Amino acid sequence: MSTLKKGDLSSSEKELFEVITAGKPSRLTLIPYGMTPLMHAAYKGKADMCKLLLQHGADVNCNEHEHGYTALMFAGLSGKTDITWMMLDAGAETDVVNSVGRTAAQMAAFVGQHDCVTVINNFFSRARLDYYTKPQGLEKEPKLPPKLAGPLHKVIMSTNLNPVKMVMLVKENPLLVEVEALEKCRRVMELICEMCIKQQDMNEVLAMKMHYISCMLGKCASFLKDREDKLDGLIKSLLKGRDSDGFPVYQEKFIRECIRKFPYCDVTLLQQLVRSIAPVDIGNDPTALSVLTQAITGQVGFMDAEFCTSCGEKGAEKRCSVCKMVIYCEKSCQKMHWFTHKKVCKKLQEQREKQEAESAKLRMQQSKVRCVCVCVCVSEESKAVQEAADSLQELSVESSSDGAPSDSAAVNSDPTSIAAADN
Numbered sequence: 001m002s003t004l005k006k007g008d009l010s011s012s013e014k015e016l017f018e019v020i021t022a023g024k025p026s027r028l029t030l031i032p033y034g035m036t037p038l039m040h041a042a043y044k045g046k047a048d049m050c051k052l053l054l055q056h057g058a059d060v061n062c063n064e065h066e067h068g069y070t071a072l073m074f075a076g077l078s079g080k081t082d083i084t085w086m087m088l089d090a091g092a093e094t095d096v097v098n099s100v101g102r103t104a105a106q107m108a109a110f111v112g113q114h115d116c117v118t119v120i121n122n123f124f125s126r127a128r129l130d131y132y133t134k135p136q137g138l139e140k141e142p143k144l145p146p147k148l149a150g151p152l153h154k155v156i157m158s159t160n161l162n163p164v165k166m167v168m169l170v171k172e173n174p175l176l177v178e179v180e181a182l183e184k185c186r187r188v189m190e191l192i193c194e195m196c197i198k199q200q201d202m203n204e205v206l207a208m209k210m211h212y213i214s215c216m217l218g219k220c221a222s223f224l225k226d227r228e229d230k231l232d233g234l235i236k237s238l239l240k241g242r243d244s245d246g247f248p249v250y251q252e253k254f255i256r257e258c259i260r261k262f263p264y265c266d267v268t269l270l271q272q273l274v275r276s277i278a279p280v281d282i283g284n285d286p287t288a289l290s291v292l293t294q295a296i297t298g299q300v301g302f303m304d305a306e307f308c309t310s311c312g313e314k315g316a317e318k319r320c321s322v323c324k325m326v327i328y329c330e331k332s333c334q335k336m337h338w339f340t341h342k343k344v345c346k347k348l349q350e351q352r353e354k355q356e357a358e359s360a361k362l363r364m365q366q367s368k369v370r371c372v373c374v375c376v377c378v379s380e381e382s383k384a385v386q387e388a389a390d391s392l393q394e395l396s397v398e399s400s401s402d403g404a405p406s407d408s409a410a411v412n413s414d415p416t417s418i419a420a421a422d423n
């Protein structure tokens, strides 16, 4: 057998490529256990290979795996969000279950791939939205003007539910910054929400998200109606913190109200949200935003990433140089927040300095305690050694005075006793 040089394909790989380039998707389920090449590529995290296979007609929903796994499940297990997205975009079904009754999102969650869970739970295909851009039944015009589908789809696909970010997404597209357009989009969101509830496999998560977006768009529309400064005023209201600690009360109340207005009262997700939020005083943790985000995106906790104080984007690194207590993704986000942050910045700085001083003091005390400990240990040790030595001496004194024969030589070698003998 000739050895392969680097970059050469093995005979089975060659065969696979021939099948792919010949565009014969039916022959792509050749591998044992019913595992298709697409499943393999997804599991191994090979994005280029997945793309190639999909382009050549690999069936994303092939379900002949012996344990009922799909390519989407393997993508979720791999932890690669881009591949998970690719499978969804190619039409992967999200509600298929494997032999133990788990969906792809549940499988990904089971192995801790929460970013993939987020992608799956928030996926809503453009094709499903485009349905509303065509007149249905007796309609003369579609519910959603086709030009709005793109910008609206971008809002739907956002996994950042911070209302400031949502308004920014609306604001960045002039087509959406118009009362009539917003009302149409809002209506479509409500229809999709209703569909998510009434379809056979109810999708509570997506229904809640659509409802939330609908509320957000409605808020934008009402601000556009009676304000000259368009959506900047809404952003300011959402960011404005209360005087005592800078907590954005309006934002919290807005999100709570959105949840309360969810029209399907007996939905379990709604009841869970209300139970988590209702007992919390405004300003305390958890915030309505964090509870809602966890419910919709599946993001558990906010531990391993820093989030922008203004817009909630992940991976923010720029810190306020004065208080060092708030972080932003961009300079523009800091600028946007300054009108309200400046009222508490000094106070936060003092708090931080006090905390730092206290923890430094604590560290000092701890090291002192350690030092004292060591000294005590040493002195106790030497005390113990001394005591042992004393008792040993007592022992030898006792034994020498009892006149035991073994000690007689020693007694005899005493110079005084010799002198005595000389006399």
Ligand SMILES: [Zn+2]
Pocket: 308, 309, 310, 311, 312, 313, 328, 329, 330, 333
């Ligand atoms: Zn930001």
Ligand SMILES: [Zn+2]
Pocket: 320, 321, 322, 323, 324, 325, 326, 341, 345, 346, 348
């Ligand atoms: Zn600051």
